[in-house]
Structures are given as structure tokens and as C-alpha cells.
Amino acid sequence: MKETWSLDVLYKGYDDPQFEADIKKLDELIAQCNTLADTLSDKDETATLKQILTTLNELEQVSYQLLAYANLRQSCDTTDAQTAAYLDKITKKTSNVAKAKAKFNRYIAQIKDLDACLEKEEALQEYTYLLHSIQEDGRYLLSDDVEEVLSKMDISAGQAWETMQSYLTSTLEVDYDGKTTTLSQIRNLAYDSDKKVRKRAYEAELAAYAKIRDAIAFSLNNIKAQVLTECELRGFASPLAMTLHQSHMKQETLDAMLSAMDDYMPVFRKYLKRKAEMLGYQNGLPWYELFAPIGKDDTKFTIETAKDYLLKHFAPFAQDMADMMEEAFADEWIDFYPRKGKVGGAFCENLPFLKQSRVLTNFDGSLGDVVTLAHELGHAYHGMMIQDHKMLNTDYSMPVAETASTFNENIIMNAAIDEAEGETKLALIETQLQDLTQIMCDIYSRFLFEKKVFEKRKEGFLFPDELEAMMLDAQKQAYGDGLDEQYLHPYMWINKSHYYSSALSFYNFPYAFGGLFARGLIVKYHEMKDAFVPKYRELLHATTVSDVEDVAKLADIDLTSKDFWISCLKTAEERVNEFLTLSESYNK
Known part of the structure; x- marks a missing residue:
């Protein structure tokens, strides 16, 4: 392969x-x-x-x-x-x-x-x-x-600044243990089993960003200034109002979701503080320990075993999903490993006119990497559901763009957790909570940061020191006492490519939307069993030709109701409570 x-x-x-x-x-x-x-x-x-x-x-x-x-x-x-x-x-x-x-x-x-x-x-x-x-x-x-x-x-403006951010972060050389490595490779060390490795990698990552912080600050400032100018010219009240319009999503839906998330932040802080205690920290979890493994899940995956794992867990849900995954591995849809010059993170590019997709990952063999594959192949399945539309009808908005991907994450993780016992079960639950905390706390911090950037950019240029302070403030608001304030990530604004688009602002809350909406759909799946799958396909097919709220109505969901979002978060709270109970017998 x-x-x-x-x-x-x-x-x-x-x-x-x-x-x-x-x-x-x-x-x-x-x-x-x-x-x-x-x-x-x-x-x-x-x-x-x-x-x-x-x-x-x-x-x-x-x-x-x-x-x-x-x-x-x-x-x-x-x-x-x-x-x-x-x-x-x-x-x-x-x-x-x-x-x-x-x-x-x-x-x-x-x-x-x-x-x-x-x-x-x-x-x-x-x-x-x-x-x-x-x-x-x-x-x-x-x-x-x-x-x-x-x-x-x-x-020569927004797109050029975006390209510069991508170029600088993908070619950035990181000094680590006397050697030079890439940003993607150093960030993968956040999952290492050795605490010393995780901390050294975090320190090396922060030191490397200092080399490009000034250039990236110019990129961010000019992209956001361009968006503000366009908003003013077109008559939008704000970049967020423009984004919601582009997303075919109501402000009431965003408000209901964010309000429910705010109510449940203390639940996720409980998880973070408990994880900190398990790892021997007293003042909350240091940033470099967010992805520290807990429990005894030391499984390492090859490409072959990752494929087998995915097929095993998705075939019972939908055979057409498993068949598509088989095709993706067999027909070279996926670029797996990190290397110099390759962009970090992961993405899926739908090619509906060819009835295929392409997936990029920075695979390192962990369960998290398999979950990432499931996530991106969820995007590919979404692409399969819209491939019979005409090309002009194949563009789905940001919020629903993350529905199929995060639904896949839930399917594979829930199945794996149900099969596991003891510390392996603890490890898998903790991995799922890592992802949930990302779409709750981290995504919320990114939303707060970008909102503040737009507000402050109206007043003048934002130099790196100010951007770093704003990033830290957003992280403190979102994570609260769950994280140790002495060890946050002031350069997260450099790392996340989603800030660097003149065409798409606020590409953060859609991840929270997708993650929580997917949990709501999982509840529907458990209620309806096999009868849910055709409805799910219909829902995905409708995402490019319907408003977000109308898509949800196909599953009898009212997105403007805070009660719906609370019902999604209750399932997350159950996982946190399960983790708290299982972790009582944890031995560091």
C-alpha cells in the first residue's frame, strides 16, 4: 500500500x-x-x-x-x-x-x-x-x-498572505535535541508517552514560532483588515454577520449553541483538573499535557492495521461507508506521513465530479491518528452523498461541513470504548475527552480570539505581543482553572491556518457545531437503529441545497433551541463522569 x-x-x-x-x-x-x-x-x-x-x-x-x-x-x-x-x-x-x-x-x-x-x-x-x-x-x-x-x-492580497502563512509554518525548522525537525513532527510529540519528551517538544515548538511571529502577524493583520473593508463595503454589520450569512445559519442557532457550551464549560474543566492530578500537577493541566496518554492503550497502528480497524467499526453502521474506505486505501486517495514542505494537520478535498476524494494526514501511528483518518474519511463520505448534485450544488456551508466527519469520530470511538475494559477503556475514554475538549474549550478560545482580533484591528495594527496576549486571554476564558496559566500556548494564532482566509472567517465554531450536532445525531441513531442510516444519507445530501436549520429538521431537530444543544452536552457529561469514576483507581 x-x-x-x-x-x-x-x-x-x-x-x-x-x-x-x-x-x-x-x-x-x-x-x-x-x-x-x-x-x-x-x-x-x-x-x-x-x-x-x-x-x-x-x-x-x-x-x-x-x-x-x-x-x-x-x-x-x-x-x-x-x-x-x-x-x-x-x-x-x-x-x-x-x-x-x-x-x-x-x-x-x-x-x-x-x-x-x-x-x-x-x-x-x-x-x-x-x-x-x-x-x-x-x-x-x-x-x-x-x-x-x-x-x-x-x-495579491488575502490569498497571498494566506499562502505565506502556509509556507512559513510548513517549512519552519524546529531545533529539538540537537537535531532539526518539522513543525508537524514536533507537534506529534505532544502524544508521546514520555512526559519529558512532551515538555521539551512544547518548548521547542514555542521557540521556533519566535522565528516567524513578525511575518505571520503581518499576514493576519492584512487578511483581517481586508475582511473588515469588504464587510463595510457590502453592508454587513460585522465579519461574524457575514460568516453566518455565508453559512446559511441563523444567529439564534449560534447563540443557543454558545450559551449551552458556556453552561457546560465547568464539566470539561473537571476533566482537565482530574487529568492534571493523575499526571502529578496541582495547578491545572499544563498545555503540553493536553494530549498526554492516560491508561494502557499503547497500541501503535500501521497503515494496514489502521485500515482494518476502520473497516471493522464502520461496516456495521453502513456498508457503503466501509466500501468507500476500502477504495480510499486501495486507490491511493491518502497522503499519510509528515515530511518537510508538507502542510501540517489534516484535510479532505472532495472531487465530486470524479466520485472520489483526497485525504491528507500527518500519520504517526496513534489511535488519535486513526480517529483523524475516520474524521477525514467522513468528509469523503459526505462528498459521496453530494456527488450526484450538479457542480454548482456541491458547496456545503461551514457548520454542516464538519457533521459527517465528527459523526465518524463518535462512531469509531464509541465502538472502541464499548469493547474495551479496565485501563484500556480509561485510555479510550480519555482520548475521546481530549477531542471533546478541543471542540468545546479550544474552539471556543479560537472564536473569542478571532472576534477580538476583528474588534481591535479596526483600531490599528496588532503587533505579535498584543496578539499573544489576546490568545492567552482567550485561552484563560475558555479553559478557566482547567489549565495551568503558567503553561498556555501564546502562539496558537500562528499555528492555526483557519485564521488565514479572506474568504472564510470564524472557521472555528463550525467544529463545535459539527461535534455537538454529530452527538445529537448519534442519539438519534441509537433510538432508530438501522432506520436512521437512510435518513442520515438524506440529511447529508441536503446540506448543499438547504439552510443549516432545515437540514437539521430532516432529523426532527430544532437548532435554535438551547435544549437541543444541552441534550448533546449531556452525553458528553456522561463521558466525563465515567472518566472521573474509572480514574479513581488510576496509578500514575
Whole structure:
């Protein structure tokens, strides 16, 4: 089994004749869009709508394939100059259609009886949600020329700053024990069984960030300034309001979730303090011990045993899920191991037009890495559920983007915990609580930090010292006395790539949403058994063509009700209490 993915299904290289053919086709489609945008007719709105959507579908597929290929190559080698050049070339080309898209959106927004057009043409009906969303977006549209300028400027502004953050963190050299290693490799040592290793790795990580803190501060400042400017131009009350609009999610849903989370923070602090006691600390848990293993789960996984483990636990839930995972391992969908130049973390890139996905991880053989694989393959399963939509209908919003992935985490961890006994059971529960604490406390700290950054950036430039202080303050608010305030992580703003997007702000609360929503769905699964699976598939299929609240209604869930979120958190509290009971007999 290969350790790296194959991108041949996209292109066999930049010298692949199909790659050059698609570059040429992209130019043709852009020209076609621009010509169409200049000749829009009100005489037959139905026919014009059909022409717009057909053209945009073709453009979306070609541009998506070209960009996916280049982005996937860059994620494995951020130093690849040829890839950087092609990314720049392709993004510049796609920016040339921004003005045409603005004209299309304005045309659609001004159609007085859209439903009549939809009734007249069956081929348009699958775009009902998209078209109504465009009409809703109409009030935030700027002039065609301004939309074009924003798109073009973003290439050398927001996107460039984002690329710099990715480049600097992926190529950062970390000095550790007399050797040089990568940031991904040093962060993996947070899971090491040796306390001394964990602390030294934490110290080495913090020392390394000092080398790039100034440059990354400029990246963050300029991206956030750009977002603030765009919000003001479009008439959004705040970046958060813009994000919620883009997410097709109500403020009431976010408020209900955050309020429930705030109520339950003391539960997770109990877990953190108990873990601190188990490891011999008196003032809360040091940051470098957040992922310290507890119990006797010393299992190390190879790629083969990780695959077997996943198939064993997912086949009973849904055979099509297990079959997809089998295909992912067999057909080289996954790039497993960390290496210099490769980005940190993990992600999944859906390729719905090919009925495949690609998954990047930084696999080190721990159970946590297997859970990460389950998480990312959950994204791939989500992609499978939407692959029959037209390309324009394959974009799901941030909150529901994490539903299938965190659902998978729950499936595999719950099954493993149920099978285990003694200290192995304790270890698995503690691993699950690590993840729950991340989506509760850490995600909440990231939300608080980003909210504060936007507020303060209006007043002026934020230098590294101020960003570090803001990060520490956010961590103290979220973790409370669960962590030792002498050992927090002032550079987490450098590490997390989610802060560095001009197109997506607040990519933090969706993880809490996904994690808690998934727990609510797990409750439904236990209630309905096998009858739940078809409903789950229907729910995932609807995520790209429905508001977040309407998706949840398919499972009879009201997301604006705090009671729902409390019901999700009660299941988490049960795990914490189980951990507290089992840990009473723990021997350090």
C-alpha cells in the first residue's frame, strides 16, 4: 500500500495534454461567460437562466479540477515553484470572470417572479435553493466593476498572505535535541508517552514560532483588515454577520449553541483538573499535557492495521461507508506521513465530479491518528452523498461541513470504548475527552480570539505581543482553572491556518457545531437503529441545497433551541463522569 496519494485521476503532471487542454478550455469558458454577461436578455428569463447555469456549471467543473490539482500538489510541497506559478496563473484567469458572475447574480437577483421561471423549466428546479440564495445575496452585491476589482486584488492580497502563512509554518525548522525537525513532527510529540519528551517538544515548538511571529502577524493583520473593508463595503454589520450569512445559519442557532457550551464549560474543566492530578500537577493541566496518554492503550497502528480497524467499526453502521474506505486505501486517495514542505494537520478535498476524494494526514501511528483518518474519511463520505448534485450544488456551508466527519469520530470511538475494559477503556475514554475538549474549550478560545482580533484591528495594527496576549486571554476564558496559566500556548494564532482566509472567517465554531450536532445525531441513531442510516444519507445530501436549520429538521431537530444543544452536552457529561469514576483507581 502506497504512503502517498496519486493525483493521476486529475492529471498525470503539468505536461499532461489534458492539463493544457483544460487550461485552454478554461479560457474559452471565461470568454463565453463574459460574452453572455454582456448580452443578458429580459425577454425570456427562463431561457437566459438556463444558459447562465449551464455555462457556470462547465466553468465550475474545469476551474475546480485545475485548482484542486495545483492545491493538492502544493499541500505536499509548499516549496514547489512550478506549482506556485500555476496556482497564480489559474487564479488570475478565474478572477477574469468575477465581473461576469456579478452581472449574472444581479440579473438573477432582479427577476421578479423567480418561482414562475422554475415552474416553467424542469431543468432549473434542482437549482431552486441556489437561485433563491442568490436573490437573498443581491442586497450585498457591489457594482460589477468593484466585484471584479475585489476578486483580482484578493490574489495579491488575502490569498497571498494566506499562502505565506502556509509556507512559513510548513517549512519552519524546529531545533529539538540537537537535531532539526518539522513543525508537524514536533507537534506529534505532544502524544508521546514520555512526559519529558512532551515538555521539551512544547518548548521547542514555542521557540521556533519566535522565528516567524513578525511575518505571520503581518499576514493576519492584512487578511483581517481586508475582511473588515469588504464587510463595510457590502453592508454587513460585522465579519461574524457575514460568516453566518455565508453559512446559511441563523444567529439564534449560534447563540443557543454558545450559551449551552458556556453552561457546560465547568464539566470539561473537571476533566482537565482530574487529568492534571493523575499526571502529578496541582495547578491545572499544563498545555503540553493536553494530549498526554492516560491508561494502557499503547497500541501503535500501521497503515494496514489502521485500515482494518476502520473497516471493522464502520461496516456495521453502513456498508457503503466501509466500501468507500476500502477504495480510499486501495486507490491511493491518502497522503499519510509528515515530511518537510508538507502542510501540517489534516484535510479532505472532495472531487465530486470524479466520485472520489483526497485525504491528507500527518500519520504517526496513534489511535488519535486513526480517529483523524475516520474524521477525514467522513468528509469523503459526505462528498459521496453530494456527488450526484450538479457542480454548482456541491458547496456545503461551514457548520454542516464538519457533521459527517465528527459523526465518524463518535462512531469509531464509541465502538472502541464499548469493547474495551479496565485501563484500556480509561485510555479510550480519555482520548475521546481530549477531542471533546478541543471542540468545546479550544474552539471556543479560537472564536473569542478571532472576534477580538476583528474588534481591535479596526483600531490599528496588532503587533505579535498584543496578539499573544489576546490568545492567552482567550485561552484563560475558555479553559478557566482547567489549565495551568503558567503553561498556555501564546502562539496558537500562528499555528492555526483557519485564521488565514479572506474568504472564510470564524472557521472555528463550525467544529463545535459539527461535534455537538454529530452527538445529537448519534442519539438519534441509537433510538432508530438501522432506520436512521437512510435518513442520515438524506440529511447529508441536503446540506448543499438547504439552510443549516432545515437540514437539521430532516432529523426532527430544532437548532435554535438551547435544549437541543444541552441534550448533546449531556452525553458528553456522561463521558466525563465515567472518566472521573474509572480514574479513581488510576496509578500514575
